Amino acid sequence: MLRLIETCVFAIVLCAVFISAQQISAPVVAPLPPPPVADYESFLNNIEADISSKAALDKLKADISTNYDYKPNWGISLNKDADVETYGARVGQLREKISAMKIRISHLDSLLAKAGFNASDFEEAQKSLQQKNSLYISRLERAVELMHDYIIQEQAKILSTEKQKPQIGLGAYNASSQDYGFGMSNGENSNVLFSFSGHFKIPEPKAKEMNNQATDLTVSIDYINLPFVIQGAKFFPGAKKARIFYKDEELPTAGSFHGFPSLEQYPGYAEWKLQADSLTSGVLSPRNLDSSYAMNAVSPVIAIATPPPVIKPPSVDTSSAISVVPPKIESGIPAQSASSEGSPGMFRTVLRWSSIGLCAVSVGLGLNQNREVAKRNDDANIRHQEAVAAFGKSDYSDKLNNYNVSTDRVRDAENIRNAFYAAAGGFGLVGILTFVF
Numbered sequence: 001m002l003r004l005i006e007t008c009v010f011a012i013v014l015c016a017v018f019i020s021a022q023q024i025s026a027p028v029v030a031p032l033p034p035p036p037v038a039d040y041e042s043f044l045n046n047i048e049a050d051i052s053s054k055a056a057l058d059k060l061k062a063d064i065s066t067n068y069d070y071k072p073n074w075g076i077s078l079n080k081d082a083d084v085e086t087y088g089a090r091v092g093q094l095r096e097k098i099s100a101m102k103i104r105i106s107h108l109d110s111l112l113a114k115a116g117f118n119a120s121d122f123e124e125a126q127k128s129l130q131q132k133n134s135l136y137i138s139r140l141e142r143a144v145e146l147m148h149d150y151i152i153q154e155q156a157k158i159l160s161t162e163k164q165k166p167q168i169g170l171g172a173y174n175a176s177s178q179d180y181g182f183g184m185s186n187g188e189n190s191n192v193l194f195s196f197s198g199h200f201k202i203p204e205p206k207a208k209e210m211n212n213q214a215t216d217l218t219v220s221i222d223y224i225n226l227p228f229v230i231q232g233a234k235f236f237p238g239a240k241k242a243r244i245f246y247k248d249e250e251l252p253t254a255g256s257f258h259g260f261p262s263l264e265q266y267p268g269y270a271e272w273k274l275q276a277d278s279l280t281s282g283v284l285s286p287r288n289l290d291s292s293y294a295m296n297a298v299s300p301v302i303a304i305a306t307p308p309p310v311i312k313p314p315s316v317d318t319s320s321a322i323s324v325v326p327p328k329i330e331s332g333i334p335a336q337s338a339s340s341e342g343s344p345g346m347f348r349t350v351l352r353w354s355s356i357g358l359c360a361v362s363v364g365l366g367l368n369q370n371r372e373v374a375k376r377n378d379d380a381n382i383r384h385q386e387a388v389a390a391f392g393k394s395d396y397s398d399k400l401n402n403y404n405v406s407t408d409r410v411r412d413a414e415n416i417r418n419a420f421y422a423a424a425g426g427f428g429l430v431g432i433l434t435f436v437f
Contacts, residue, residue, distance in 0.1 A: 040070035040136045044108060047129075051111045060115060064125045070132055071295065072097075072139050078146060078291035084154050091147045098140045105133045143294040153286040156279050157225040159236075161192050163218040163245060170214055171199075173207045180207070184219060184242075194221050194239035198255015202246060210246070218245045224279050228263065228272045237263065238276040359427035366420035373413045380406040 043066075050060045075097060076090045109126070117125060164186070171181030183197040202210070210216065222241040227234035237260055244253045263269050278284035383403040 038068040038070055039073055040132070041073050043068070043070055043132075044104065048108065048111065051115050057115065057117060057121065061117070061121060061125050065128050070136060072136055072143075074143060074294075076143075078143060078294055080150050080153070080290070082150075084151050087147045087150045087154075091144055094140055094144045094147065098137060098144075101133075101137065101140070139294055142296070146289050146291070146293050149287050149289045152279075152284065153288065155224060155226045155275070156284075156286050158222050158240060159225055160243075161219075161221045161223070163220050164190075165214075165217070166219055168214040168217055168219070170212055173204075173212070175204060175207075178202065178204055178207070182214075186221075191233070191235050192221055192223055192239070193235055193237040193260060194223075194242070195258040195260070196239070196242045196255055197258070198242070198253060200244045200251040200253040202251055206246060216247050218248075219243065220245070224276065226272070226276050226279060228266075228269065230263075230266055238280060240280050355427045359424045362420050362424035362427060366417050366424060369413060369417035369420055373410065373417055376406065376410045376413050380410050 046063060047060070049055075050063055074094075076093055082090075108129070112126060112129065113122070115122075115125075166184050166186045168182055168184040173180055179199045179201045181197075181199045183195075185195040186193065220243040221239050222243070223236050224238040224240055225236075226238045227236055229235075239257045242253055242255065242257075244251045259273075275284070380403070383399070383406040386399045386402070
């Protein structure tokens with residue numbers, strides 16, 4: 001009878017945990033709209049026109065403080081749709097635009113200083129304009145990074161020659177290691193230059209077929225797409241891997257490529273070799289950026305709104321609850337008969353009712369924290385409404401920041417509540433185990 005009562009108590013406590021976990025539903029909040037995108041050059045034109053026409057200072061200040069996401073007029077394609085030379089030309093165009101914009105920004109600063117603002121309004125307008133200028137320049141500079149990465153993506157491509165029969169010199173066959181030492185270089189008329197020495201493995205029966213002749217050997221060379229130009233002709237000395245074939249069967253090959261002292265006399269070779277070595281060794285590798293990278297620059301002050309995190313309904317995760325098994329007590333006392341409770345039975349009883357108490361306390365603390373979650377959820381909804389109402393106004397960034405802080409507080413409260421519920425589940429599981437063992 002006592003065991004039945006204990007079981008019922010545990011069932012009631014555990015049911016309370018799961019029922020209370022469903023008491024609060026997630027707040028229904030719509031994603032905040034992103035700031036509208038506008039052309040930055042047009043924005044500067046409007047500011048210069050306002051200053052030149054001596055527009056009302058309130059209007060000028062409001063125009064400067066608009067919370068738009070200003071997109072540069074790139075003047076080029078940001079897509080990966082060209083060759084290395086074109087990407088290099090785009091880098092030059094972007095750098096010219098950056099230089100021109102810095103000059104224009106300096107000129108606009110001098111105009112703003114003469115607009116007639118009082119000290120505090122001038123400081124606020126100047127700060128807002130500087131933030132926008134920094135964001136604009138940052139996006140242009142990221143576009144330059146993007147073009148450089150496109151170039152590296154192209155140069156790092158691994159190309160392969162067709163199978164060919166270059167000049168191959170064979171050494172003696174090593175029967176114990178079953179390999180041939182060899183050296184090879186391509187013909188003078190090839191545009192893929194290489195000089196290689198090493199060894200390839202081949203079983204002894206096939207080595208006997210070869211009869212120390214390279215007649216049935218063919219070679220394919222993997223090389224990087226980084227040409228070295230000599231008098232208008234493109235050569236590719238950046239060999240990366242040698243593939244040796246015997247009657248179309250690829251053989252395991254090891255060795256190394258050698259440099260070309262004859263190329264050192266040409267201007268630009270040292271720079272080419274540094275780039276090639278970095279690419280073939282993997283020290284220089286592409287980041288595989290795409291066109292979205294340029295616009296992802298964000299001013300540290302001007303916030304770009306993002307959809308708020310989804311606040312999930314409260315839940316109890318008992319999968320991570322700690323299973324505590326009563327320790328086996330080695331007392332040295334002879335075991336009692338099965339009908340006697342003895343010391344082990346007393347220990348289980350104490351542990352069982354201790355678990356009931358701790359489980360109940362954890363549930364109580366979880367319920368109290370549940371109310372705190374509800375309170376913070378309500379506050380998050382209020383902050384969301386304030387941010388939506390302030391959209392497009394000068395205090396939008398502050399309202400958005402307040403909303404983000406409130407959602408962080410909701411998550412913190414949920415984590416504490418879930419910890420109490422997990423503890424209740426763990427203590428409940430300990431109690432259940434006392435019925436089993």
